[in-house]
Amino acid sequence: MEKFIVANWKMNKGSLEDLPFLESVAQINVGPTVTAIIAPPYTLLQAAQKALESTPFHLGAQDCSTQGNGAHTGDVSAYMLKMCGCTSVIVGHSERRQNHNETSEIVRKKAEISGENGLIPIICVGETAEEYQAKKTFDIIDQQIEFSSPRKDFPFLIAYEPVWAIGTGKVPSLEEINHVHETIKKSFKNPKKVLYGGSVNPENAKEILSLPSVDGLLIGGASLEAEKLKNIIDAASCL
Ligand code: PGA
Numbered sequence: 001m002e003k004f005i006v007a008n009w010k011m012n013k014g015s016l017e018d019l020p021f022l023e024s025v026a027q028i029n030v031g032p033t034v035t036a037i038i039a040p041p042y043t044l045l046q047a048a049q050k051a052l053e054s055t056p057f058h059l060g061a062q063d064c065s066t067q068g069n070g071a072h073t074g075d076v077s078a079y080m081l082k083m084c085g086c087t088s089v090i091v092g093h094s095e096r097r098q099n100h101n102e103t104s105e106i107v108r109k110k111a112e113i114s115g116e117n118g119l120i121p122i123i124c125v126g127e128t129a130e131e132y133q134a135k136k137t138f139d140i141i142d143q144q145i146e147f148s149s150p151r152k153d154f155p156f157l158i159a160y161e162p163v164w165a166i167g168t169g170k171v172p173s174l175e176e177i178n179h180v181h182e183t184i185k186k187s188f189k190n191p192k193k194v195l196y197g198g199s200v201n202p203e204n205a206k207e208i209l210s211l212p213s214v215d216g217l218l219i220g221g222a223s224l225e226a227e228k229l230k231n232i233i234d235a236a237s238c239l
Helices: 016-026 042-052 078-083 094-099 104-116 129-133 137-148 174-186 205-209 226-237
Strands: 003-008 034-039 058-061 086-091 120-125 157-160 194-197 216-219
Touching (some): 003 086, 003 226, 016 042, 016 226, 042 058, 078 086, 086 104, 104 120, 120 137, 129 137, 137 174, 157 174, 174 194, 174 205, 205 216, 205 226
Parallel strands (some): 003 034, 003 216, 034 058, 086 120, 120 157, 157 194, 194 216
């Protein structure tokens, strides 16, 4: 079964000192049914492109500008990412939504401009701890999907990342993950791939990936250790 494994390095491993780590990642075997994507910080994209070019790994970015080019200090455009060798870009990660006040409308613009530039956006959605406790998970996700999805007919992936599960070691039950993923899939007319993210590690990866509604994983912390990333990719390759 085809599975996506996306390594989101966040603001880690972004300098040339991290090239040995990148090289150890490049050695990992990736099974033919797995699409493995490494999303390093912008500052390592060009080096990562070189290190990964003759491997099965794809290159992704962690964010992009809503704008095409011009006077947008500090922004990086989807076109630039494409030119660095990226094939996908994470948009609407909860750390962007929370720390940079990104609304779903902004996320949608990023997803659309990524699609226009031939990148596959990985659109993140997920409820906070308060929303989870108030049993608002489905309402929140429904809204985020409605307003964050591109209006045009571009391919894109959805990543369900409960905010309370990111970096906390807490993970929803398999039933909860399955229920949310099935509901997300039903909200689209065409079949849609949905990845899970939030405290994935080598111990829980296999059981989460075995859920038929889970098309892959978005991994933060565990992707910063080559051995852990390898074990997760192995688990995906065996399915
Ligand atoms: P985590 O992060 O695996 O460290 O919980 C996941 C993410 O934020 O994408």
